[in-house]
Amino acid sequence: MKLKNKVVVITGASSGIGKELAFQFARKGSKVVLAARNAAALEEIAAQIWKTGQAALAVPTDVTQRFQVDRLMQAASAEFGGVDILISNAGVSHATGTAMETKEVDIRATMEVNYMGGVFGVWAAVPLMEKRGGGQIVFVTSIVGKRGVARNAAYCASKFAAQGFAESLRPELSRKNIRVTTICPPGVDTPFFANNGRADVRKFRLHPVQKIARLIVKACEQEKREALLTMDAKLLHWSNVFFPKIVDWAIAKNKEV
Ligand SMILES: NC(=O)c1ccc[n+]([C@@H]2O[C@H](COP(=O)([O-])OP(=O)(O)OC[C@H]3O[C@@H](n4cnc5c(N)ncnc54)[C@H](OP(=O)(O)O)[C@@H]3O)[C@@H](O)[C@H]2O)c1
Known part of the structure; x- marks a missing residue:
């Protein structure tokens, strides 16, 4: 995928990974559409991108x-x-605690943003991508979306x-020439932990x-x-994948999680 002149909609663009992605896609010549709840932060990022001669919409x-x-998709179009x-990058977590301690309200709120937010994005974006003859949907999930860890069950x-x-x-959209990419980041140094009641996370691990x-x-770019x-x-x-019981044991032993 060549990124120059491509229209890239980024959710969760007011902070952290999404904000940095906005600057990096703009540098590649993409037209970036920034979505999140914090309107003032989005406007500020869009203004900084316009100053570099690239196009952005908050x-x-x-x-x-x-x-x-x-x-959002109509505005981009x-x-x-x-x-x-x-x-699809917007995401939240919840205060740390065992699965038994986690509140119903936190489980529902996390699913609403991290899961339903992505579903709504797909439903709105796919018809527009079909009109262009193809596209790409990128889910920023997490490495803990591949392997669960302790004290983080809802997330x-x-x-x-x-x-x-x-x-x-992925297989459904391949017929429509729309690629689906999942991104599973490890710990990243963003305001995510402070924003989600986990300011105790050790920075050097990020x-x-x-x-x-x-x-x-x-x-x-590599699709x-x-x-x-x-x-x-x-x-x-x-x-x-190869030693799940050892990973279970290591996670259970780790007092930090
Ligand atoms: N940081 C990490 O270690 C890490 C690791 C793996 C995966 N991730 C994932 O990476 C993604 C970005 O996280 P980050 O580290 O950049 O965290 P962050 O700095 O806290 O950013 C989260 C973004 O999501 C937005 N957001 C939250 N609720 C929203 C809602 N209801 N509607 C629209 N936007 C909403 C926030 O904007 P507003 O508050 O303005 O709405 C913010 O822009 C998340 O999906 C996260 O789960 C992070």
Whole structure:
């Protein structure tokens, strides 16, 4: 996929990975459409992109509201003539705790954003991609959407849900020339942990956001099926494929999770 002049809609673009992706796609010559709830943050990012001579549009959107996601895609289409790439990246987590301690309200809220938000994006974007003769849908899930970890059940479950949806979608959309890519990042140094009541996470374990965004952009260009991005994510995934009981034991032993 050549990114120059492509219309790229990014959800969760007001912060962290989504914000960095907006700058990096713009640098590649893409026209970026920025979605999240924080309108002021989106406007500021769009203004910075315009200053570099690239095009950006800020569309305040709550991805849990289907009509707002529909409106987002319509706005992208009205401004730039269509949608080529959807980066379904908006995400939340919940305060750490065992599965037994996790509140129903947190489980539902996490599913609404991390899973239903992605579903609404697909429903709204696919008809526009079909009109262009193809496109790409990228789900930013997580490595814990491939292997569950302790004290994070609702978040892991929401990411497994997004992974499963994407896997079902992939063969269905291949006939329409729409590629589906799943991105499974490891820990990334963004405001995510502070935003979600987990400011205790040790920073040295986290990857720089610029590096992760660069790897995501590369995975889009290469139209990868799935990208685990880094060595630690690959190690967790493949250890779990071949030695799941050892991974169970290591997670149970780890007092930090
Ligand atoms: N950081 C990590 O270690 C890590 C690891 C693996 C996967 N991920 C995933 O990567 C994605 C981006 O996370 P991040 O690290 O960049 O976190 P972040 O800095 O907290 O950004 C999360 C983004 O999601 C948006 N968002 C949350 N609820 C939303 C809603 N209802 N509607 C629209 N947008 C909403 C936020 O914007 P508003 O608040 O303005 O709406 C923000 O732009 C998430 O899906 C996360 O699960 C992160």
